[in-house]
Amino acid sequence: MKQLLVKDIQKLLQGELLNGSVDWHVRHAIYYERHDLTHSNTLIFVNKNDSINWQAINNKGPSLVISDKPINELKNALGNTTVIRVRSIMQAYWTFIDYYRGLxxxxxxxxxxxxxxxxxxxxxxxxxxxxxxxxxxxxxxxxxxxxxxxxxxxxxxxxxxxxxxxxxxxxxxxxxxxxxxxxxxxxxxxxxxxxxxxxxxxxxxxxxxxxxxxxxxxxxxxxxxxxxxxxxxxxxxxxxxxxxxxxxxxxxxxxxxxxxxxxxxxxxxxxxxxxxxxxxxxxxxxxxxxxxxxxxxxxxxxxxxxxxxxxxRSFKQMARHLEFSSGIEGSTIIDDTWTNNPTSVEAALKVLDTIGKDKKVILLLGDINRLGNFEKKYHREIGTMVAKRNIHMLITIGTKAEEIANQAIKERTKAEVHIFKDVTGVLDVLKSKIDSDTIVLIKGPMSSKSMIEFANSLKK
Known part of the structure; x- marks a missing residue:
């Protein structure tokens, strides 16, 4: 952050000085209870309803508190904390934002x-x-x-x-x-x-x-x-x-x-x-x-x-974004556990259309979250995408992902289909199928630590 003089911030926000000095600089800015207070010389926006730990703020001092709390509460500030009271914390916040961006x-x-x-x-x-x-x-x-x-x-x-x-x-x-x-x-x-x-x-x-x-x-x-x-x-x-x-x-x-x-x-x-x-x-x-x-x-x-x-040309591909690795038994593991939505699943399947030619392709697909009332619809559409492709094995993990498997079966997929509630037992199914001609795509939500850990376990 570009350092700002507290005196200038007081003038900008038209606030009343209740405690401390204005002759020093802030080098950080946070909103109390939304961000961690980790530095000294921090400007802290404090909402009227926030419960203030004055000792913690003072320990990180010098600190600058901007708030519209009642004066009697703000006068509890300790010696290493400057307090400026404003009429409206939201107005002060946006005034500061506009000012800082305009610099x-x-x-x-x-x-x-x-x-x-x-x-x-x-x-x-x-x-x-x-x-x-x-x-x-x-x-x-x-x-x-x-x-x-x-x-x-x-x-x-x-x-x-x-x-x-x-x-x-x-x-x-x-x-x-x-x-x-x-x-x-x-x-x-x-x-x-x-x-x-x-x-x-x-x-x-x-x-x-x-x-x-x-x-x-x-x-x-x-x-x-x-x-x-x-x-x-x-x-x-x-x-x-x-x-x-x-x-x-x-x-x-x-x-x-x-x-x-x-x-x-x-x-x-x-x-x-x-x-x-x-x-x-x-x-x-x-x-x-x-x-x-x-x-x-x-x-x-x-x-x-x-x-x-x-x-x-020298950009490094991000981890868990269709990340290719050597896997157990000489297989190829594609870790795509960063995010999971219908668009990214389709993109991953399109990659397999090229990379997976003349290979044994195994899909591990997890739940897709945040689809609201359309959850079953879009999981079924993925099942349709899978059924149209030359997939050797489909493994779904999670209760929502069952719809993918059921739809693929309904549309007579050639894939061998397995349905799991979680990753328990998945490795036992894979062990007998994986070899040097196998590509395994693991696609799941970033919230699923178990799928992320399972993907890592398959890599050499």
Whole structure:
């Protein structure tokens, strides 16, 4: 965080000093009871209903408490704590957010999408970090509550920022855009997820489209030209710049001649009447889409396409994202336990269509969560996808995933089908089937520690 003088913060928020000194600097900012207090010189927003541990705050001092609690409560502060009382904590919070974001005239990228957003964000971060100091959200920790520490992670020397937007409910993306004020927005794709919070697919698409509202009319929107649900987002009122990426039809950043290589994907990039050869680690057509979105973003941020391609070549594929490993008995294990939704399952199956040719293919599929009232529908659709393919064995793990197995059986899959409540006993079934010609795909939710541990147990 760029250090700020407490005196200036008091003036900005028009608050009343109740305790301590204003002649020192804050270097961190948190919202009490939402974030851990781990540093000294921290600005702490305290809600009226929060119960304050003054001793803990004082121990990390000097600390600055901003609150709209009654004066008699705030006067319990100890000597190492400065207290400024404001009329409204929410007004003070947003005033501070707007002020701090306004200190930086840098490209800020915000990403959303059903699949690929973490990988695309990591690609952008990796490419840009080779040239500039960059601030970014950590891994897939994209909850709205993380937005304040992520924003204040922008420092004096930061030249760019890239943030992944989490979506659990309607309004989440709008909230995060109000904090980050992105100059570039990306929608990787819109499949099916979080229907419990958004009620149905239409609500989910509308929630994703909040990123368009979050961009100013000077902003740039980067979207997947091939994605049918993304096409449903109304853009007629958006006056900013729109950049498309895709494989199938017309797109500003288009990939052609896509090939699988030993380490990932290779393709020809067509952009601005020029053609480039691109290599990216990680298997699957979806990885090509991720790379296209990343290159479009870094070009818009001010880097050349040549530099983007050069840096992308050494990008390290993320763990548990269709991660290939040598497994027991000489088999190939594909660990895809990072996330689980219908779109990512389909992407994984498409990779198997190529990688699994002339191989014995075994699928381990776990529950898909957060599908609301459409849970059975989408599990059955996956069962249909499996039944159409040359799969040798299907193993489902979890009560929800049973629908996958039952639907595959109903559609007369050629696969040998096994249904398990949990991973207990799965290895016994696999042992007699696995050999050097076997590919095992393990696809489950990141919340399932047992499936993650089981995937690890199969690797050499």
């Amino acid at each position: 930086f005239q840098i490209p800020v990228v915000a990403l959303t999408g059903t699949c690929g957003k973490t990988t695309t964000k990591e690609m952008i971060k990796y490419i840009v970090s080779k040239e500039w100091p960059v601030q970014a959200s950590v891994s897939s920790k994209n909850e709205p509550r993380q937005s304040l520490p992520y924003l204040t992670g922008i420092e004096k020397d930061t030249k760019a920022a890239v943030f992944e937007l989490g979506l659990g409910n309607t309004g989440n993306i709008k909230h995060q855009c109000m904090i980050y004020k992105p100059t570039i927005g990306i929608i990787t794709n819109i499949g099916v997820h979080h229907l419990d919070g958004c009620k149905n697919l239409e609500g989910y698409i509308k929630a994703k489209s909040e990123i368009v509202e979050g961009l100013s009319n000077e902003g740039t929107l980067i979207i997947n030209a091939d994605d049918e649900n993304t096409k449903k987002i109304p853009l007629h009122s958006f006056k900013g710049k729109v950049i498309t990426f895709g494989v199938q039809g017309q797109a500003d950043f288009k990939a052609a001649n896509i090939q699988f290589t030993n380490n990932g994907m290779k393709f020809q990039l067509h952009v601005s009447n020029k053609t480039y050869s691109v290599s990216v680690p990680g298997f699957g057509e979806h990885q090509v889409y991720n790379a296209l979105a990343a290159m479009a973003a870094v070009k818009e941020m001010g880097l050349t396409i040549e530099k983007a391609i050069a840096h992308l």
